[in-house]
Amino acid sequence: MAKMSWAAGTQCVAKGDHRKPKPEELCYHKGDILTIIHTSTKKGFYRVRHNSSGEEGLINSTNVREREALRVDPGLSFMPWFHGKISGPEAVCKLQPAEDGLFLVRESIRHPGDYVLCVSVSRDVVHYRVIYQDNKLTIDNTQFFYNLIDMIEFYSRNKGSIATTLLKPKQKHGTKSAELELSKSGWLLDITKLKLGGNIGEGEFGAVYEGEYLGQQVAVKTIKCDVTAQAFLQETTVMTKLQHKNLVRLLGVMLHKGLHIVTELMTKGNLVNFLRTRGRSVVNSAQLLHFALDVCEGMEYLESKKLIHRDLAARNVLVSDDSVAKVSDFGLTKVVSKAKSDNAKLPVKWTAPEALKKEKFSTKSDVWSYGVLLWEIFSYGRQPYPKMSLKEVKEMVEGGYRMEAPEDCPPALYSLMRLCWEQEPRRRPAFNKLREKLEREAGKHSGGEGGTSASGS
Known part of the structure; x- marks a missing residue:
């Protein structure tokens, strides 16, 4: 039986497709995230806003489930491909059986403070030294990155000056991809739908901007440092469990050149x-x-x-x-x-x-x-x-x-x-x-x- 008393602002996930809506009803696909606006006069129905299109309409409460909170899991990582201090030969072992585009990142033992991107290509493993200078990372001195998340994101889309695009992360034993878990539970938002506005504050870990996400005013906390992003994953996990009118509401997160935590915008400040x-x-x-x-x-x-x-x-x-x-x-x-x-x-x-x-x-x-x-x-x-x-x-x-x-x-x-x-x-x-x-x-x-x-x- 569906829960019949969802409050405004509750986020739900569609259990199946609804492609032929009646008048006033909303069209949606399985897995879409919908936000409750209020109950409808029609029994068992709610008025909702579609989180991706911004469209509004009615849905039958039996067709959706409440969006789950994330489980607190110490293995959850934004960088499951990061293996810490391991040697080159160890990295080669981990990238077997050979597969083009299989990759991992390790700390450089020879050059402390630098990293090494190890990529499998044509049954061989290539090691690229990632140099850390002026608070930026680079492999070729032409492309510079804020952090490892940013770098992996870039080379997963562009070959750049490396032998192949990165296709498949070799996960460190015991880690799970936070990106995947966030996406499955409906907390990963689409960066292309965000319009970023002006800076409204400097947090301890990065700037806070105002913006608009699908017609809703939002605040976006940006975290550039990957170690800090990882620490904030715990905060985010906690926030997915909390729904109360007197707590600032988390709308979701985005991964792009680091981590963006998106919350409702509080226009009158602190x-x-x-x-x-x-x-x-x-x-x-x-x-x-x-x-x-x-x-x-x-x-x-x-x-x-x-x-x-x-x-x-x-x-x-x-x-x-x-x-x-x-x-x-x-x-x-x-x-x-x-x-x-x-x-x-x-x-x-x-x-x-x-x-x-x-x-x-x-x-x-x-x-x-x-x-x-x-x-x-x-x-x-x-x-x-x-x-x-x-x-x-x-x-x-x-x-x-x-x-x-x-x-x-x-x-x-x-x-x-x-x-x-x-x-x-x-x-x-x-x-x-x-x-x-x-x-x-x-x-x-x-x-x-x-x-x-x-x-x-």
């Missing part, structure tokens, strides 16, 4: 800048409360999935066109049991004492960060612990110091912050309890303050 640039005259406290609730609901959903965010802060919350706040940047998200982290990168002012000291991350350390985020919201985007150095923050917080309430902050909200900042993690409330308290607060407000005034961008 919450810190949103609050700083508008301030008290534009955003009233009912709207602040609304943002606090949005984030809380997104976090409650992550908590229910046993995921820790670990970098919750107003800079990682984005605001949509209709002023809904959504949690983004799952770059540090890890499944609860495996939470070990790289301490150098921790955002000290947002990180709970036990996480800073003993690397103990949990939903409760996310709750601590949420308390700091509440302080950011109600101070209209001020930097927490004003005028204090990171070292002072660490020592003072450890010794029991807590920030004062922001100016004009409702007392009930300051007491919520203080609950989030309990020294003992188990004494901090869970996100569902926080949400209940915030809803009660919002109930009191809605009587007095009227609607939001933040929708004016």
Whole structure:
């Protein structure tokens, strides 16, 4: 029996062909990805948008299945043809039986930092040294590449100055092609359908652009470094499992000169800048409360999935066109049991004492960060612990110091912050309890303050 209550935005995969649609119905083929717009008055039907053509129409819910999340699999690789440090003779052995266009890439033992592309051609194996210079890779000093993914993509389409186009990757034992898995599960998008617009930000790992994919406004995070792309594969895998109105939605990924992660576009930018640039005259406290609730609901959903965010802060919350706040940047998200982290990168002012000291991350350390985020919201985007150095923050917080309430902050909200900042993690409330308290607060407000005034961008 088909699931009869798919929310708008749910992505589905067609189970078969539908080539002769009735009026208002959509034509599609087996494997096509369709996005639900809303339920139809016609029983069992949905109105959908075709992810490739952008066309809209009705479909019968029995003909589609919900698009699957990717399984987290450590063997999944964007570079299954990369074998690391192996010798030339070992590479030759691996490329048997000989087959034209069978290839692998290895690290150069003779020239550390360089790579070698090994290709089988006319029953022989040719070794091409890949030189790494000025942050680019090249075999012939005429064609330059950002990374190995980019290079393999090029030589799979063009012979260039090598003996044959690359036809078949020799996979390293234990790896699976991420490209294939993404494609099978419907998460690989078609780069030719993307119109890339202007740069809207620099992430830690690459630029973020706005763009349009089949008529939908999107944000595209580009990751040029192949090692980082591989690390982001885990983030992407996590994001395929998450569907919630207060989490930034992943639309899919593209592989082209590296990795592109495509998400819904949040036109009003991050919450810190949103609050700083508008301030008290534009955003009233009912709207602040609304943002606090949005984030809380997104976090409650992550908590229910046993995921820790670990970098919750107003800079990682984005605001949509209709002023809904959504949690983004799952770059540090890890499944609860495996939470070990790289301490150098921790955002000290947002990180709970036990996480800073003993690397103990949990939903409760996310709750601590949420308390700091509440302080950011109600101070209209001020930097927490004003005028204090990171070292002072660490020592003072450890010794029991807590920030004062922001100016004009409702007392009930300051007491919520203080609950989030309990020294003992188990004494901090869970996100569902926080949400209940915030809803009660919002109930009191809605009587007095009227609607939001933040929708004016």
